[in-house]
Amino acid sequence: MASLVGSRVERKEDKRFLTGKGRYTADINLANQTYAIFVRSPHARASIKKINIDKALKSSGVVSILTGKEIADDKIGGLIAGWAIRSEDGTEMKCPGNPPLAKDNVNFVGDPVAVVIAESLAEAKEAAEKVEVDYKVLKAVTSTADAMNGDTIHEGIDKNLCFDWLLGDRQKVKEAFDKADKVISIDIINNRLIPNAMEPRACVADYNAASEEITLYTTSQNPHLSRLIMSAFGNVAPEHKLRVVAPDVGGGFGSKINVYNEDIVCSWAAKKINRAIKWVAERSESFLTDIHGRDHVTHAELAVTKDGKFLGFKNETIANLGAYARVFGTVTPTYLFGPCATGVYEIPAAYTNVKAVYTNTAPVDAYRGAGRPEATYTIERLVEKASMELGIDKTELRIKNFPTAFPFKQTLVHTVDSGDYVAGMEKAKQMADYKGFEARRKESEAKGKLRGIGVTSYFEACGIAPSAAVMSLGCGVGLWESAEVRFNPTGQVTVYTGSHSHGQSHQTTFAQIAADELGVPIENIDIVHGDTDKGTFGMGTYGSRSLAVGGIAIVNACKKIVEKGKRVTAKMLEANPDDVEFKDGEFIVSKSNKKKTIGEVAFACYLPGVRDEMKSPLPEGDEPGLKETSFYDPSNFSFPAGTHIAEVEIDPETGHVKLEKYTACDDFGRIINPMVVEGQVHGGLAQGIGQALYENAEYDETGQLMTGSYMDYTMPRADNFPEFNIGYTCTHATTNPLGVKGCGEAGAIAAPPTVMNAVIDALGGQEVTMPATAEKVWKACKNLKKSNAKAA
Amino acid sequence: MGKISLEVNGRKVEKEASDNTLLSTFLREHLQLTGTHIGCDTSQCGACVVHVDGNSLKSCTALAADVNGSKVTTIEGLETNGKMHPMQEAFKKLHGLQCGFCTPGMVMSAVDLLQKNKKPSDTEIRDWLEGNICRCTGYQNIVSAVKEAATKM
Numbered sequence A: 001m002a003s004l005v006g007s008r009v010e011r012k013e014d015k016r017f018l019t020g021k022g023r024y025t026a027d028i029n030l031a032n033q034t035y036a037i038f039v040r041s042p043h044a045r046a047s048i049k050k051i052n053i054d055k056a057l058k059s060s061g062v063v064s065i066l067t068g069k070e071i072a073d074d075k076i077g078g079l080i081a082g083w084a085i086r087s088e089d090g091t092e093m094k095c096p097g098n099p100p101l102a103k104d105n106v107n108f109v110g111d112p113v114a115v116v117i118a119e120s121l122a123e124a125k126e127a128a129e130k131v132e133v134d135y136k137v138l139k140a141v142t143s144t145a146d147a148m149n150g151d152t153i154h155e156g157i158d159k160n161l162c163f164d165w166l167l168g169d170r171q172k173v174k175e176a177f178d179k180a181d182k183v184i185s186i187d188i189i190n191n192r193l194i195p196n197a198m199e200p201r202a203c204v205a206d207y208n209a210a211s212e213e214i215t216l217y218t219t220s221q222n223p224h225l226s227r228l229i230m231s232a233f234g235n236v237a238p239e240h241k242l243r244v245v246a247p248d249v250g251g252g253f254g255s256k257i258n259v260y261n262e263d264i265v266c267s268w269a270a271k272k273i274n275r276a277i278k279w280v281a282e283r284s285e286s287f288l289t290d291i292h293g294r295d296h297v298t299h300a301e302l303a304v305t306k307d308g309k310f311l312g313f314k315n316e317t318i319a320n321l322g323a324y325a326r327v328f329g330t331v332t333p334t335y336l337f338g339p340c341a342t343g344v345y346e347i348p349a350a351y352t353n354v355k356a357v358y359t360n361t362a363p364v365d366a367y368r369g370a371g372r373p374e375a376t377y378t379i380e381r382l383v384e385k386a387s388m389e390l391g392i393d394k395t396e397l398r399i400k401n402f403p404t405a406f407p408f409k410q411t412l413v414h415t416v417d418s419g420d421y422v423a424g425m426e427k428a429k430q431m432a433d434y435k436g437f438e439a440r441r442k443e444s445e446a447k448g449k450l451r452g453i454g455v456t457s458y459f460e461a462c463g464i465a466p467s468a469a470v471m472s473l474g475c476g477v478g479l480w481e482s483a484e485v486r487f488n489p490t491g492q493v494t495v496y497t498g499s500h501s502h503g504q505s506h507q508t509t510f511a512q513i514a515a516d517e518l519g520v521p522i523e524n525i526d527i528v529h530g531d532t533d534k535g536t537f538g539m540g541t542y543g544s545r546s547l548a549v550g551g552i553a554i555v556n557a558c559k560k561i562v563e564k565g566k567r568v569t570a571k572m573l574e575a576n577p578d579d580v581e582f583k584d585g586e587f588i589v590s591k592s593n594k595k596k597t598i599g600e601v602a603f604a605c606y607l608p609g610v611r612d613e614m615k616s617p618l619p620e621g622d623e624p625g626l627k628e629t630s631f632y633d634p635s636n637f638s639f640p641a642g643t644h645i646a647e648v649e650i651d652p653e654t655g656h657v658k659l660e661k662y663t664a665c666d667d668f669g670r671i672i673n674p675m676v677v678e679g680q681v682h683g684g685l686a687q688g689i690g691q692a693l694y695e696n697a698e699y700d701e702t703g704q705l706m707t708g709s710y711m712d713y714t715m716p717r718a719d720n721f722p723e724f725n726i727g728y729t730c731t732h733a734t735t736n737p738l739g740v741k742g743c744g745e746a747g748a749i750a751a752p753p754t755v756m757n758a759v760i761d762a763l764g765g766q767e768v769t770m771p772a773t774a775e776k777v778w779k780a781c782k783n784l785k786k787s788n789a790k791a792a
Numbered sequence B: 001m002g003k004i005s006l007e008v009n010g011r012k013v014e015k016e017a018s019d020n021t022l023l024s025t026f027l028r029e030h031l032q033l034t035g036t037h038i039g040c041d042t043s044q045c046g047a048c049v050v051h052v053d054g055n056s057l058k059s060c061t062a063l064a065a066d067v068n069g070s071k072v073t074t075i076e077g078l079e080t081n082g083k084m085h086p087m088q089e090a091f092k093k094l095h096g097l098q099c100g101f102c103t104p105g106m107v108m109s110a111v112d113l114l115q116k117n118k119k120p121s122d123t124e125i126r127d128w129l130e131g132n133i134c135r136c137t138g139y140q141n142i143v144s145a146v147k148e149a150a151t152k153m
Helices: A014-018 A069-073 A121-129 A168-179 A223-231 A261-273 A283-289 A338-342 A372-390 A392-399 A420-431 A433-446 A467-472 A507-518 A546-572 A598-606 A676-694 A745-761 A773-790 B023-030 B086-093 B103-116 B122-131 B142-153
Strands: A034-040 A044-053 A062-067 A111-119 A132-137 A161-168 A182-190 A200-206 A213-218 A242-246 A277-280 A295-306 A310-322 A350-358 A451-457 A481-487 A492-495 A526-527 A580-583 A587-591 A595-596 A627-632 A642-653 A656-667 A727-728 B002-008 B009-019 B049-052 B055-058 B071-074
Touching: A014 A350, A014 B086, A014 B103, A034 A121, A034 A261, A034 A283, A044 A111, A062 A069, A062 A121, A062 A261, A111 A121, A111 A261, A121 B071, A161 A168, A161 A338, A168 A295, A168 A310, A168 A350, A182 A372, A200 A261, A213 A223, A213 A261, A223 A242, A223 A261, A261 A277, A310 A372, A338 A350, A338 A372, A372 A392, A372 A451, A372 A745, A392 A420, A392 A451, A420 A433, A420 A451, A420 A642, A420 A656, A420 A727, A433 A451, A433 A642, A451 A745, A481 A546, A481 A598, A492 A507, A492 A546, A507 A526, A507 A546, A546 A580, A546 A587, A546 A595, A546 A598, A546 A627, A587 A598, A627 B009, A642 A745, A656 A676, A656 A745, A656 A773, A676 A727, A676 A745, A676 B023, A676 B142, B002 B023, B009 B023, B023 B049, B049 B103, B086 B103, B086 B142, B103 B122, B103 B142, B122 B142
Parallel strands: A034 A277, A213 A242, A310 A350, A492 A526, A656 A727, B002 B071
Antiparallel strands: A034 A111, A044 A132, A062 A111, A161 A350, A182 A295, A200 A213, A200 A277, A295 A310, A451 A642, A481 A492, A481 A627, A580 A587, A587 A595, A642 A656, B002 B009, B049 B055, B049 B071
16 A cells, blocks of 8 residues: 555645635524624723723613623633743743733733623624723833833833843853854844734634533634633633634634633623623734734844854843733743754854843734744844855855754754754755856846845754653643544544644644554545544644644554554454554464454454354453544654745835745655645745735834734735745654654744845845835835945 | 625525625625635735626625625535536645635635636736735645646636
C-alpha cells in the first residue's frame, strides 16, 4: 500500500465549504432563541458613575438587561492571564481583575458594560441604544513607549508595569560588548496588528433546565481549554455541566484562543433567563474587542568583531499588553519572544529585557507567530544593518555565525535538535537568483526605480510544548495533547483529537497519518474535533502544535491499537505475539502464510466468542473492544527554520513599494501533505507581508481606534502579492516519531524583516517603520535624493 | 413589512420581510441559506457575494426589496445534479480554500469573472478579486484555481 504521508491528498473538508454546507457558529439557530447586543464603552478610560436601564427595559421585545453588578453578585469570575511571569527582581507579575462586564471602570473602547437580550436582533439593538451609562472620563494611556509615565490605569499597579522580565546574563553581555570592535544598534517598532479572521467572533449559548447543562457554541481554537477556564475561573458551571462546541471556525490566527467576555456572559445569562442566546460580532466589534497582536518598542544592540563574528546581543523591549493580561498575553512577549531573539546564530552572550505595560487599548495577545515574529524582526533587522556597516555580504555574514553542529544549544533557552541552516541559505539564494540581483538593480535604476534585496534567516520554537518545561516557566496548564482512536466493529475508524482545525486541514492530514499507521483506507477514517462532549480533552490549536503534538498523540494511539491487534491475532492464529508483524493493514505471523486483516481483528475484538466453541479470540487480560487513547507530552519544542529572500522595486516619485519577488525556503521536517503546507506558507507570508507593507492598528491619544474598519485597516488583497516562490530543505525532527516540526507560523515570522530589509536596502539603509506605506517611503526617497546630491 | 418574491437557485420563494432587510440577511435568516457569509459591516470583505440576474453582487449592499422579482444564485445553487461546478472542483483540486469562510463569496465572484472574461490573465484575476478578502490562503492558490477553472468552463 502506498504511503499517504507525503502525498498531495485533496481535502476531505472541502466539499462542505465549497457547497455552502459549512456550519459556522453564526449559522446555528436554536428554537426560541433570543439575541444579545453588548453595550460597550465609547471611552478608553472612565469610571462608571451610573447605569440607567429603565428606558431600555421598556423597549419592545426586551427579555433581560444585565450589567456588571449582576455578574459580580452571581460571583461569575473574570478573564485571566494563563501564564504567571516573574520580574527580574523576583516579584510576581501584576494583573488587574477583568470582569466579563465592567462594573466600576472601563479600560478600553469596546469594554462591555451591559448586555441587552431581546426577542429579535433589531429589538436588542434598539434597546441597547437606550441604555444610559454615566461615565466620568479619565485621561487615557495609549502609547507603548510612554505608558510607564502615564496615569495609573489599574489601582496598585505602579507605572502601569505588569512585569520587568529578564532572560540572560547582563554581566556576560557587558563583558562581550567590552571586547567588541563595533556595536551595531537599532531602534525598532513592531507595529500593532489586528488578526482579522474572516469569520467574526460569535456564540450561541443554550441552557437545559432538566439536565442543568449549558451548551456553548463558540468560535474557539480550543474548546476544552475554554471550558476549563470558564469553569475553573469563570464559575459559569462545573465542567461536566458545560459543553463547549467549536464547530466550523472561520480562521483564528490566535485571536480565538481566548475565552472572551461574550462567551462567559451569554453562558451565564442563558441559564439566568432559561433560554438560548445568540450573539454575533459585527466587524467593528471584532476590530475593537478581538485581541490585537505585536506592539513592541525595542532597542537592540549587537556586538561584533570587525570580521563579522557576533559576540553579544542586548534587547530592551517595551511590550504593550493592552488594558488587561489575557491567556497568552504575558508569555507572548517573554518566553515566546526572548529565547528566539538571538535568532539562528551562535552568540556567546545575550539578554532580553521586557517591560510589559498596560494601556487603554484592546488586550494584546498571541497572533500568528506570537513573540517569534517580534524576535525575528529584532535580530534580522540588526544583522542586516551589521552587514551594511561592516561591508560584509548579508548572506556571508549570516553563514559565518550559523551553528555548525546539531543539536545546537541556542544562547538563551532552547536546544535545537536538528537543522541545516547553511543548506537552507544556499538553496534560497539559488531559488531567488541572488547572484543576478545586481543586474536587476541596474535595470530598475535605468527605469528610474530603486531596487532592494532583503534576507532573513529564522528559526522558531513551536509545537508548544513540553508540560514540565512550560509549567516551570509559569504556564497554568501542561501543553500535551490527546487523541482517541476508535474502531467500529465493521472496520471504520473515528479519531478524536484535542486539536482544532479552523482552516488547518486536520480532517485530511490527520486521516493521512492514521491511514498509514493502521493500513485503513482514508475514506474509512473520520477525524472528530471541536466538541467537549466527544473527545476526552484537548489543549487546542495554536503555536504550530497540532501536528507536532496532536498528530503524535494520534500516532501513539494507533500504535497501541496495533499492539493489541498483534496479541489478538496471535491468539486467533495460535502464534506467539512476538512473531506477529503488522504491515499495510495486515497482521502476519512471520515465516508462515497465516494472517488477519485489521478489519478482521477489529471485528473479533467486538465479538469475543467463537461459534460452536467456548472460546474467546481475545487473549487473557485483554478486554473486548478496539479503542485506544494517548496523551502525548512532547519532550521538546520543535524548531522549523529557513531563509527567505525578498526583492522590492520602489517608485521614488510616488513612494509605492512593489514586491517583485518573494522566495521562501523552509525546513519543516517531514511534510505530511505538501499541498496543505504550501497553503500554510502562502497564508503566513501574506500576513507577514501585510505587516511590513500594509497593516497597522492605530489609536489616537484619547484611545479611539483610528483603524476600526476595512476602510481604515489595510487588509492585503489579491493584487498586493506576486506569485510566491517556495521550496524546502528537510532535516527530520529527532524528538518525535514523525520527524515533523510545524509550518503554520513560519511565513508570518520571516516575512516582515525580509520585506523591510529589502525596502531599507533600496532606500540606501534609511530606517523606515512598518508598514512601509507610500507616504513614509516617498519621504525617505526625498531624503535619499538630498543626500545623494550632497555626496555628488 | 413587504412581500419579497425571488427565484433562488431555481426555486420560487415568497416571504414577508421588513423593508430594511438586506439581501444577505434575507438569504441567511429567511431562507436559511447560510452558505452566504457576513464578514464585515462596510461591504468590503466580499464573503456575501451572490449572483443577481447573472451578475455578482455583494448581497449586503442591496435590500431584498430592491431585487424583488430577480433570479438569485447562491453558493448552494452552483452544483448541477449533485456535481460541483468546475470552479468548486478547481478550488478543491488546487487548495484554494482553508477555513472556508470567504470561500462562497470568492467562488461566486470568480464564476462571474469567467462569465465576463473567458481567459483572464493573473493580473486580471487578482484585480477582479480585489473586493474579496481572504485571510488564510495568500490568494495564490485561488488565482491558480480560477485559471484551472477557465480551462474547464
